[in-house]
Amino acid sequence: METDTDGRTNDAAPVALESHLGYQLKHLQTALRSRMDETLRPLGLTTPQYNCLEQLRRRPGASNSELARGAFVTRQTMNTLLRGLQDRELVTRPVKADSGRVLPTRLTPAGERLLDRAASRVEAISDRMVSPLDEETRTMVTEALGLCIAALEAPENG
Secondary structure (H helix, E strand, O other), rough: EOOOOOOOOOOOOOOOOHHOOHHHHHHHHHHHHHHHHHHHHOOOOOOHHHHHHHHHHOOOOOOHHHHHHHHHHOOOHHHHHHHHHHOOOOEOOOHHHHHHHHOEEEEEEEHHHHHHHHHHHHHHHHHHHHOOOHHHHHHHHHHHHHHHHHHHHHOOOO
């Protein structure tokens, strides 16, 4: 009997896609993004814009590159996103860099107020997402996901 690259016999039924952790994670990410977009839309925000504002609250003066990495978008996309937030007077960026090319971005008072409203909506979605889990399971899932991320971000040996 022949086996394929996964070690299964050729006549074995493939494992259901829904049972693969990567598929489940992508499904969760898609569902979470959809709910976040839905709840942020009445505030005039997208999920990446919310993420950008939240990062700026935690790290005032972050650079475009730092914000892009944290929001999982390209620098070009982040630049466009920041221009839109700046046009709405939710963030400020100097016209000219003090040194080098970095234009540190900061929340405006209007940005902080909008972020407060948005954060409470996003927190409600997060609470709903983990509501079936007890505290011990939440901790275990968080730690396990951290280990998975570290494994994929570490350089390969070999």
